[in-house]
Amino acid sequence: MTKLITDPNLLQPDDFYQELTDLHRDLTPEQSAEINAKLILLLCNHIGDQAVLSEAMLIAKKNLKAA
Numbered sequence: 493m494t495k496l497i498t499d500p501n502l503l504q505p506d507d508f509y510q511e512l513t514d515l516h517r518d519l520t521p522e523q524s525a526e527i528n529a530k531l532i533l534l535l536c537n538h539i540g541d542q543a544v545l546s547e548a549m550l551i552a553k554k555n556l557k558a559a
Contacts, residue, residue, distance in 0.1 A: 496547040 502508050516524045536545055 494541050494544050496544050496551065498551065 515527060519527065539545060
């Protein structure tokens with residue numbers, strides 16, 4: 493069983509962050525949410541390991557700020 497990698501793992505994190513923010517530039521909030529959902533589903537399909545995805549969801553939900 494693969495464990496979710498939570499340590500920094502991007503070779504060029506600043507370049508990735510720039511590309512991600514560029515992706516959202518000039519989008520409406522609805523378009524931004526839609527592109528995030530599509531990106532998440534594409535990456536989940538690529539990962540393909542339910543245990544890793546479940547772990548990621550638990551970590552992502554942990555310590556959310558109250559709405």
